[in-house]
Amino acid sequence: MSEIELVKNMISITIDGKEYKAKEGEYILNAARANDIFIPAICYLTRCSPTLACRICLVEADGKQVYSCNARVKEGMEIVTTTPNILEERRAIMEVYDVNHPLQCGVCDQSGECELQNYTLELAVDSQSYSIPDTKRETKNWSSVLHYDAGLCIVCERCTTVCKDMIGDSAIKTTKRGGSALDKSLKGSMPKDAYAMWNKLQKSIIAPSNGTEHTNCSDCGECIAVCPVGALVSRDFQYTTNAWDLKKIPATCAHCSSGCQIYYETKPTSISDRREKIYRVTNEWNYVSLCGAGRFGYDFENREVKKDKEAFKRAIEAFKKAKVINFTSVITNEEALMLQTLKEKLGVKLINREARAFQIFLDFYKQYSGKSLYSLDFKEIMASDFVISLGTSLRNDNPNARYAFNNVQKMNKGAGLYFHPVGDTLVPTFGRNILTFAHKVGHEEAVLLLLIELFSNKDELPDIVKEQLDREKLVELLGGDSKFEASFSKIMKKKEKFSLIVGEDLYFHPKAKNIVKLITILEKTSPIKVAMIPPKTNSLGVALICDLDDEAKGYTIGYNALGDFKFSALGDGDLDAPAMNQQEGTLTNMHKRVTPTNVALEYNGYTLHDIVKELLNIPTKYTIDWTPKLPINKGFKSIDFDSLPNGYSNDGTENRGYLLTEITSEAKEIDVDKFDENIALDGDIAYRCNPQRQFSDFTNKAHQIFEEFALYASPKRAEALGKRVVVEFDSGNLELDVKIDERMDGDIVAVPDFKSDKNIYELFGASRYQKVIIREV
Amino acid sequence: MGLEKFKDRNIGTQNYKKLDLTHPPKSGWDRFKQVVSRTFKPELCIGLWVTLREMINALFRGKMHTTQYPLEKLPISPRYRAIHEMLRLLESGHYRCIGCGLCEKICISNCISMETRYDENQRKEVSEYTINFGRCIFCGYCAEVCPELAIVHGGRYETASEQRASFSLFEDMLTPIDKLNLQKEYQGFGAISPNADDNIKKTPLAY
Ligand code: SF4
Ligand code: SF4
Ligand code: SF4
Ligand code: SF4
Ligand code: SF4
Ligand code: FES
Numbered sequence: 001m002s003e004i005e006l007v008k009n010m011i012s013i014t015i016d017g018k019e020y021k022a023k024e025g026e027y028i029l030n031a032a033r034a035n036d037i038f039i040p041a042i043c044y045l046t047r048c049s050p051t052l053a054c055r056i057c058l059v060e061a062d063g064k065q066v067y068s069c070n071a072r073v074k075e076g077m078e079i080v081t082t083t084p085n086i087l088e089e090r091r092a093i094m095e096v097y098d099v100n101h102p103l104q105c106g107v108c109d110q111s112g113e114c115e116l117q118n119y120t121l122e123l124a125v126d127s128q129s130y131s132i133p134d135t136k137r138e139t140k141n142w143s144s145v146l147h148y149d150a151g152l153c154i155v156c157e158r159c160t161t162v163c164k165d166m167i168g169d170s171a172i173k174t175t176k177r178g179g180s181a182l183d184k185s186l187k188g189s190m191p192k193d194a195y196a197m198w199n200k201l202q203k204s205i206i207a208p209s210n211g212t213e214h215t216n217c218s219d220c221g222e223c224i225a226v227c228p229v230g231a232l233v234s235r236d237f238q239y240t241t242n243a244w245d246l247k248k249i250p251a252t253c254a255h256c257s258s259g260c261q262i263y264y265e266t267k268p269t270s271i272s273d274r275r276e277k278i279y280r281v282t283n284e285w286n287y288v289s290l291c292g293a294g295r296f297g298y299d300f301e302n303r304e305v306k307k308d309k310e311a312f313k314r315a316i317e318a319f320k321k322a323k324v325i326n327f328t329s330v331i332t333n334e335e336a337l338m339l340q341t342l343k344e345k346l347g348v349k350l351i352n353r354e355a356r357a358f359q360i361f362l363d364f365y366k367q368y369s370g371k372s373l374y375s376l377d378f379k380e381i382m383a384s385d386f387v388i389s390l391g392t393s394l395r396n397d398n399p400n401a402r403y404a405f406n407n408v409q410k411m412n413k414g415a416g417l418y419f420h421p422v423g424d425t426l427v428p429t430f431g432r433n434i435l436t437f438a439h440k441v442g443h444e445e446a447v448l449l450l451l452i453e454l455f456s457n458k459d460e461l462p463d464i465v466k467e468q469l470d471r472e473k474l475v476e477l478l479g480g481d482s483k484f485e486a487s488f489s490k491i492m493k494k495k496e497k498f499s500l501i502v503g504e505d506l507y508f509h510p511k512a513k514n515i516v517k518l519i520t521i522l523e524k525t526s527p528i529k530v531a532m533i534p535p536k537t538n539s540l541g542v543a544l545i546c547d548l549d550d551e552a553k554g555y556t557i558g559y560n561a562l563g564d565f566k567f568s569a570l571g572d573g574d575l576d577a578p579a580m581n582q583q584e585g586t587l588t589n590m591h592k593r594v595t596p597t598n599v600a601l602e603y604n605g606y607t608l609h610d611i612v613k614e615l616l617n618i619p620t621k622y623t624i625d626w627t628p629k630l631p632i633n634k635g636f637k638s639i640d641f642d643s644l645p646n647g648y649s650n651d652g653t654e655n656r657g658y659l660l661t662e663i664t665s666e667a668k669e670i671d672v673d674k675f676d677e678n679i680a681l682d683g684d685i686a687y688r689c690n691p692q693r694q695f696s697d698f699t700n701k702a703h704q705i706f707e708e709f710a711l712y713a714s715p716k717r718a719e720a721l722g723k724r725v726v727v728e729f730d731s732g733n734l735e736l737d738v739k740i741d742e743r744m745d746g747d748i749v750a751v752p753d754f755k756s757d758k759n760i761y762e763l764f765g766a767s768r769y770q771k772v773i774i775r776e777v
Numbered sequence: 778m779g780l781e782k783f784k785d786r787n788i789g790t791q792n793y794k795k796l797d798l799t800h801p802p803k804s805g806w807d808r809f810k811q812v813v814s815r816t817f818k819p820e821l822c823i824g825l826w827v828t829l830r831e832m833i834n835a836l837f838r839g840k841m842h843t844t845q846y847p848l849e850k851l852p853i854s855p856r857y858r859a860i861h862e863m864l865r866l867l868e869s870g871h872y873r874c875i876g877c878g879l880c881e882k883i884c885i886s887n888c889i890s891m892e893t894r895y896d897e898n899q900r901k902e903v904s905e906y907t908i909n910f911g912r913c914i915f916c917g918y919c920a921e922v923c924p925e926l927a928i929v930h931g932g933r934y935e936t937a938s939e940q941r942a943s944f945s946l947f948e949d950m951l952t953p954i955d956k957l958n959l960q961k962e963y964q965g966f967g968a969i970s971p972n973a974d975d976n977i978k979k980t981p982l983a984y
Contacts, residue, residue, distance in 0.1 A: 106877035106925070111877075235895075239876070239895040239902075242878040271892055
């Protein structure tokens with residue numbers, strides 16, 4: 001946002017007698033926080049809807065008592081954060097929370113960072129005025145990661161709120177506690193809000209919303225993160241350490257292109273083994289939400305590595321004779337730059353399939369739109385009120401893209417269109433205004449034509465596009481239902497900001513070029529703006545930094561990938577490399593941001609930097625000496641690693657690394673191909689797609705991530721397929737167990753690509769979908 | 778000696794007595810008189826007599842004052858801070874430590890280290906616990922902070938051994954289960970003050 005806009009949207013308010021600026025329409029609580037003023041608040045979560053469960057955030061605004069988490073600021077508003085009455089309410093609220101709360105801080109995992117402890121002390125609760133008979137509340141294991149201790153739960157509803165408004169699973173809800181009713185006489189005698197809060201608290205408790213004992217959810221662990229007390233903890237972490245013993249290492253998650261802010265929390269492994277171990281991953285949950293891979297897949301380090309001089313010598317020899325370097329996108333920008341330098345100096349070819357496909361797509365986009373980067377980042381998507389998803393299995397490809405899609409529905413009274421050949425039963429539950437289309441594989445262009453038909457200003461369109469805009473036919477072709485017109489005009493009501501998420505299906509598409517053209521036309525002639533999901537962790541960085549090759553033959557070095565000489569952080573290579581949690585450097589994420597990550601665990605072996613230094617005689621000392629050398633003409637900045645910030649400020653502004661600069665160039669004339677509906681695939685189709693929480697060999701190595709390398713199918717299809725199948729591709733066969741993915745729908749099956757040694761990209765070739773023959777073994 | 782005085786930590790109200798010392802001589806003559814009287818009084822013999830009397834007492838009357846260490850040991854104050862002991866619950870015999878980690882945190886020489894885990898009974902179990910006595914300065918903070926009166930200082934002040942490790946594990950410090958009946962409540966640092974009850978506000982209960 002530019003300076004001028006910022007000033008325009010700012011209004012003046014007074015808090016406790018002092019004047020401050022606040023964003024128009026902001027909640028009082030957020031406005032106060034942005035100005036570094038403390039107002040107690042327990043149940044409110046930034047980016048989610050206020051639930052008014054705790055009522056402790058009371059303030060007086062223009063003489064009236066309001067809840068600061070759901071009352072909005074107005075020009076000239078006078079806010080008082082404490083009055084004698086408010087203090088009385090707050091104290092009573094904390095006393096109520098302490099009624100029957102188990103005295104078990106001594107063993108509780110939240111102790112030291114517990115909001116109940118903190119606020120009890122903050123409000124100086126040193127005596128108790130209330131009591132009620134306790135109800136038996138059992139502890140439960142809701143899933144492989146979730147442990148719920150109802151005894152500790154204060155029913156703030158933060159877990160249910162985040163699961164609904166942010167994650168989208170809505171896997172937990174409040175349910176009846178069966179506690180005794182409050183004494184009616186209290187209604188008159190105790191503070192009003194405290195009474196109302198208690199009345200609700202006494203009636204409810206949290207439980208899985210599907211009515212069973214188990215959540216069957218995405219296991220993202222965000223509910224654990226937001227729980228203010230020790231009621232929700234990770235089963236693996238429970239009782240293993242105390243919060244204050246852990247060292248927080250600010251980092252960037254290495255698993256997908258969302259590049260979420262995380263802290264690796266470490267302490268020595270045990271009394272006899274003093275080497276650091278990661279005990280858990282936490283996040284700034286008010287501003288970023290993790291998925292299960294990021295939160296639980298943290299122990300992928302390359303352990304026990306020493307400097308093996310012989311192996312290093314062999315590696316140098318291998319690099320000298322190498323013709324090709326094959327690598328993945330789980331790599332820092334600095335390392336990508338080193339590989340690019342090797343290419344320039346030694347003439348090796350660089351192979352990275354996922355980044356190459358994305359690179360070509362971005363290149364087309366640059367040619368036709370004149371912009372080096374896609375228009376929106378995913379924060380801007382969250383701010384839109386109409387979001388469209390095309391060419392991505394939202395649930396599997398990128399959890400944060402999915403959270404954005406969901407959040408728009410919940411927070412902005414939004415609507416959405418979801419186009420994907422693989423049916424998904426979760427997406428439609430995000431909101432009432434979502435239309436889903438399970439179109440045929442290969443009909444992605446038709447989707448764009450439909451979008452142009454629906455949203456574009458027809459006068460600006462080239463004739464060849466105009467000719468193809470037959471609304472009814474397109475809707476029918478894409479599998480829309482007969483009531484489309486009515487439902488579409490309903491969900492379009494009062495919508496202002498439109499966004500389009502596109503994903504990997506389009507990068508691996510035979511008509512990728514034409515698709516880019518259509519996207520560009522759509523952006524030019526309609527209010528829709530596009531955001532792209534880079535396929536893997538640092539695909540965007542690699543695509544910008546490296547000059548990748550399509551095909552290459554000869555002696556190959558595999559960096560965390562297949563090759564004749566393997567340089568690998570997975571512990572199985574000819575020379576060991578550090579894993580992402582043992583490295584410092586930067587990653588480029590889908591928010592077009594270059595973010596720093598730091599060393600959580602020690603690594604004593606050789607790094608790519610050592611090899612490059614030896615090969616090219618470059619006088620750099622550390623990998624991060626390459627940070628300021630990242631290519632400025634691609635949008636990077638020349639900033640030293642150590643001066644990159646990594647955090648959020650109180651108003652939610654992200655201060656992590658820096659944003660890529662968009663480079664503009666002259667746009668080419670667009671000549672669109674005619675869409676041919678016969679390109680659709682028929683028959684048995686396999687889709688290259690990972691199960692939730694699996695992204696690469698690294699997530700697979702983590703002990704809490706157990707989703708198998710198997711064939712995933714909808715319950716119906718899985719039953720028809722049997723236990724174990726052979727999948728025959730044109731270029732080879734694959735034998736896999738069949739697993740049910742309850743949230744899949746339809747007949748397309750998913751084949752994961754997270755194991756690099758299975759060489760799945762080779763089987764699928766240039767497309768993400770392949771016609772296959774599947775037979776039971 | 779009773780323990781009351783140790784328990785009474787309120788130093789300000791203790792009774793101090795002033796000694797009645799005679800005034801020093803003022804003039805030179807007075808000083809001369811003092812020297813003469815001290816020189817010719819048989820005070821030396823008084824001193825010698827005390828020694829002789831005690832020798833006779835010790836040798837012939839069985840009133841020996843020397844402690845026959847190491848056969849005999851002096852009783853030490855309950856506030857003495859020697860090698861730690863880990864106490865057990867008297868009723869169940871289970872160790873008292875709940876693994877809260879406060880002693881580990883407060884230790885100013887960073888010599889306490891522990892491991893905990895989620896056990897089969899859904900409780901926090903202390904699976905390993907150790908104090909590095911090479912570093913411990915016996916400050917008593919751990920005993921003071923312990924909410925369970927689990928870690929206390931014992932009277933075991935003889936800390937010579939081939940290995941420091943001989944003292945440092947949980948089992949070494951834990952009251953042996955067969956000696957549970959001999960376990961004494963700790964009276965030193967961190968023990969409950971005699972007026973603890975007066976300082977507690979009662980929580981109402983609805984049962
Ligand atoms: S939730 Fe907080 S107050 Fe309750 S036992 Fe745990 S640390 Fe103590
Ligand atoms: S489990 Fe935690 S987050 Fe959920 S309602 Fe209870 S206290 Fe709040
Ligand atoms: S783990 Fe995630 S999806 Fe599951 S209940 Fe918690 S917030 Fe919801
Ligand atoms: S895997 Fe992706 S979405 Fe999940 S925490 Fe990591 S970066 Fe975020
Ligand atoms: S302070 Fe006491 S209860 Fe806590 S860990 Fe130490 S010995 Fe155990
Ligand atoms: S934070 Fe406003 S009601 Fe809880």
